[in-house]
Amino acid sequence: MAAQRGQRGGPGRKSAESAAPVGSGAPAASEVTTPMPAVDEQRARSIPEAAVARLAVYLRVLSAMAEQGATTVSSEELSSSAGVNSAKLRKDLSYIGSYGTRGVGYEVDVLVGQIERTLGLTHNHQVAVVGIGNLGHALANYGGFPGRGFPVAALFDVDEDLIGVPVGGLAVNHIDEIPLVCAQRGISIGVIATPPAAAQAVCDRLVAGGVESVLNFAPVVLQVPEHVEVRKVDLAVELQILSFHVARRADDDEETEPAANGQAKGVDRVVIGR
Amino acid sequence: MAAQRGQRGGPGRKSAESAAPVGSGAPAASEVTTPMPAVDEQRARSIPEAAVARLAVYLRVLSAMAEQGATTVSSEELSSSAGVNSAKLRKDLSYIGSYGTRGVGYEVDVLVGQIERTLGLTHNHQVAVVGIGNLGHALANYGGFPGRGFPVAALFDVDEDLIGVPVGGLAVNHIDEIPLVCAQRGISIGVIATPPAAAQAVCDRLVAGGVESVLNFAPVVLQVPEHVEVRKVDLAVELQILSFHVARRADDDEETEPAANGQAKGVDRVVIGR
DNA sequence: TGCTGTGAAAGCTTTCACAGCT
DNA sequence: AGCTGTGAAAGCTTTCACAGCA
Known part of the structure; x- marks a missing residue:
């Protein structure tokens, strides 16, 4: 196997690959916490x-x-x-x-x-951005993030030349300091904007620093402990989905014969253009 | 205003708000006027x-x-x-x-x-990136986009100072040239990385240039003709979803402490001991 | 024996359509 | 009259579990 990593996730790890869909914090295998049918108080939870x-x-x-x-x-x-x-x-x-x-x-x-x-926006969630390349810059300058409530409180990168440099008014720290700095600043959401090869290591450090929610821009399936929530944004995947639709449309077009038949619905016209 | 635009879907327009996150369901996209396509005509395309x-x-x-x-x-x-x-x-x-x-x-x-x-990746889909800010730069330099097959073939911006400047080896054109350039270069996918206020106008021009697939990074619901496919990536939305999970987790954890929760919304907060 | 391909069951989401307030 | 709030129906997705082929 080649795979991304030790793929077997090891103990207590789950892989996250939710495009938009987010897996569901629901414990798939282990029933962990949630055996409580509980009272109808779980409105918000549902x-x-x-x-x-x-x-x-x-x-x-x-x-x-x-x-x-x-x-x-x-x-x-x-x-x-x-x-x-x-x-x-x-x-x-x-x-x-x-x-x-x-x-x-x-x-x-x-x-x-x-x-x-x-949505829990009543109390601010400190955000950390890891990987200060073009994308990281864009994120760091996103102006505290629209829809406010998400102050960027920490920036990290491996590049020595960037350490200490202020980006969007905040100095960049080295990724080795992720655990410490995240813990100190109470970071609750980590954004990974690094090259794919570095993503898993960065994620591990974020988790070590107490971060339980991760937004991943790197095209990698991250392995995280059960309690960590991961959402991912994958450019290539988005483009490929669009590509699929372009292709489908093209197929449909050539398949729909020039028969101006318009709408003859109501009848079982299984057109299937040969 | 209320709405973003002619909101009423108008003639042949639909609004697009699909999550990137495809995920979840993904297609929250089309709605409103579905021209009731022949339900029975599909094949492997389904x-x-x-x-x-x-x-x-x-x-x-x-x-x-x-x-x-x-x-x-x-x-x-x-x-x-x-x-x-x-x-x-x-x-x-x-x-x-x-x-x-x-x-x-x-x-x-x-x-x-x-x-x-x-996925229709066998023939290349030319991509145009509009809005050459931090994000646009990141996209333009994405190296032909991972998972290849998506050469960035055009760049646009309003800023006069950027016109003609090469970014990632490609000169930037003015957004007024979108229709012309897109048509000339056979752009099939447009990526919008502009400020929200400019997004709809840019989208209209892309459509005028023959683009039928759009990836929108601007936090706006785009109105497009029926045949155009839109996918969106919204940072703020992603963060808010994560925020929701953080909050939910926090609730679960305390689950016992009354915690002076503001509005109890008509439901008797039955504190389940357990 | 081992692993794919798939009906069928189970779970979610979306849509309908209408009762119930203002 | 007008518009919200919601059971219930309809449509999707995911999961099960097992027949079937190499």
Whole structure:
């Protein structure tokens, strides 16, 4: 086997390869903690992963609306601005509670507040960026990250020439200091923007420093302990998915004969162009 | 405003908000006006969206293995390196055909070839990057994009000082030239790395230039014609999802301490002892 | 014997469509 | 009248588990 690493993850390791999908913190094998069917108090816990991602989008749209002076929105307005349909939006919002007024709509700031609370944005999460190349720079200068609440509190790189250099107003530290610095500054989210070969080692150090959430830009499947959450953004994968759609479209086009047949639906016209 | 733009989907427009994270579901994309495509006309083209994203990952892992001299892999090996379970991997591969040998495994290069074919990587897709800031630079220098097959063939920006300047060996053009240049160079994928305010206008120009696939890094919901595919990567959203998990974890941990939780939202916080 | 390929079951998500407030 | 909140249906995905071939 060649694989990326000791692939067998070893004890207590899981591999993370969630594109967007995030595996699910749910312990697949070991039942670890969660044997509790518990009371209906687990409302917040049961928000579908997919809905969480959309809540973040709604929040952005709502913030923009609030900035423009809007005080209320209907599910129809908000959903179309967010690019989803209204039923989905209402369902998503229902997961965090009932904050709308029937016949009227939602109050913008109430919604903003509730979504922020749900996403845990009420207390800041210190972010560390590792790998200060072009991408790292971009991330470090992202202005505290839009949607605020994510101050970049530490930067790391291997390059000696970068150590101590301020980037976006923060000095770069050497990656060997990751565990120490992360612990000291209470970093809760680590962003990996290093070359793939260095990613796993960096990740291990982040974990050693107490980081439990990682956003990985390196094209590698990271192996992490069970309790660490990893999300990844992979450029090549995104492009390949687009490529797939381009190819599919091309196929469809040539497959659909010039038959101007239009819509003859209602009939079992299995066109299958030879 | 409320919305980002003509929000009403208008004529032939749809809004796109797919997560990069494909993940989760991935396609939160299309909605609104689905021109009800002939439901029955598909063939092998019906590979689940989620599987497509994973195929790209398998491809990366397989390439690495091939580079190390491996000639065959079992579903177990490949799946663990890719961070998924073997059943899922086999199911995913089954969508593209039966290229394995029972009792043995898969031949690495056969699989590589088939996945590349499926993803449409056999013929190059010219890529244009718009917005040459830190992120744009990072993208332009991504070395033809890992997983090759995606040559960056055009760069655009508004900044007059950048026009003509070579970045990663390619001169920057003004965004007004997007339609022309894209058409001339046969760009099939456009990457938007501009500030949010400029994204929609840039997207419109890309579409005018014949681009049918867009990868959007700007935190905006783009409105595009029905035939255009959009995928988005949103830093803030990713961080917020991680934040949600951090918060959830924290809640679980205390699970007993009342912790003066602000709004209890109409639910009796039953403190489950356990 | 060992490992792939796959129906079928189980789990999620999305969509429908309508009861219930304002 | 208008719009939210939600069971229930419909659609996807993932997981199971095993027949089938090398």
